[in-house]
């Protein structure tokens with residue numbers, strides 16, 4: 001059925017994810033009648049280049065969603081919580097990249113390669129949520145293993161770049177690295193709570209009363225939701241690493257049925273959204289620098305884990321901004337648009 005051209009808004013266009021969404025939109029096969037850029041009042045008057053045009057950035061204010069069909073939100077969770085209902089009451093569906101709605105049972109949480117049909121549920125609240133970038137990467141890699149052999153337990157340690165905490169964290173890492181290389185002691189961290197340069201910080205997000213961070217809790221809860229496996233055992237540790245862009249994850253899996261590493265590699269090779277990069281003899285394996293601007297999740301170091309029944313280990317990397325957020329958001333927006 002032919003659809004009319006789409007009037008799309010991008011909220012948070014000036015941020016790291018917003019800019020990655022602009023790149024993804026330029027490459028997407030979407031028939032746009034209009035692209036409206038929105039951000040905080042601080043950015044009013046800014047112009048951003050898109051498809052060889054300079055588009056003005058408007059302040060997010062009342063009336064912003066009149067005449068807009070779908071809005072992609074890349075703003076802090078509290079901003080998404082405040083504005084998504086207003087968008088929907090103006091008839092504009094929201095595809096949200098923030099954590100605001102990911103745990104709401106009547107809001108679909110979608111990774112297109114895994115559970116695209118769940119998008120149908122957007123009409124309940126007018127919102128579809130995109131998971132955290134680490135969960136997106138993990139779900140893309142785990143879903144084919146789940147289909148092939150079932151999943152019993154997953155233990156994951158993530159290595160998350162400064163970019164995961166927004167543009168101010170990237171600036172913090174840049175400043176700290178420059179200071180240290182010039183023999184100066186950097187100022188105390190403003191976004192990442194400790195010096196990140198030449199360091200590892202085992203805290204991504206805030207701590208909860210049970211001792212987990214927000215990121216660790218979302219790795220458990222969102223992975224179960226996207227995979228449709230509420231009883232799946234998941235244990236997670238999330239670490240901020242001094243890398244500007246791209247996340248890594250060391251993943252240990254127990255499958256329900258036997259799946260030797262060689263077979264798992266073949267399953268992954270055929271899986272949508274996965275690139276297998278796995279030739280240890282030639283020192284070929286996934287690294288964040290290989291994932292930047294790639295829409296795929298790169299998987300390698302696939303090997304048997306003989307310490308448990310049906311055990312497997314693997315390492316994956318993905319571009320947190322592009323694959324982890326922008327690609328997901330744009331693909332979900334296309335699916336919502338097709339269901340208008």
Ligand SMILES: NC(=O)C1=CN([C@@H]2O[C@H](COP(=O)(O)OP(=O)(O)OC[C@H]3O[C@@H](n4cnc5c(N)ncnc54)[C@H](OP(=O)(O)O)[C@@H]3O)[C@@H](O)[C@H]2O)C=CC1
Pocket residue numbers: 011012013014015016017018038039040041042043044060074075076077079097098099131132133163164165166167168320321324325
């Ligand atoms: N970084 C990542 O890897 C990922 C981030 N996310 C989520 O995406 C969201 C954005 O993250 P990120 O791009 O990294 O963050 P940034 O800090 O880089 O950008 C934040 C964006 O939100 C806008 N904004 C802030 N406050 C308001 C407001 N009151 N009204 C309107 N716009 C506002 C900012 O506008 P202005 O420039 O005017 O201040 C800016 O465009 C967050 O919810 C994050 O959790 C999701 C997946 C991956």
Ligand SMILES: N[C@@H](CC(=O)OP(=O)(O)O)C(=O)O
Pocket residue numbers: 097098099131132133160161163164165204205215218
């Ligand atoms: N918070 C993650 C990235 C991200 O944006 O995830 P979330 O949207 O769940 O905050 C990080 O700092 O690396």
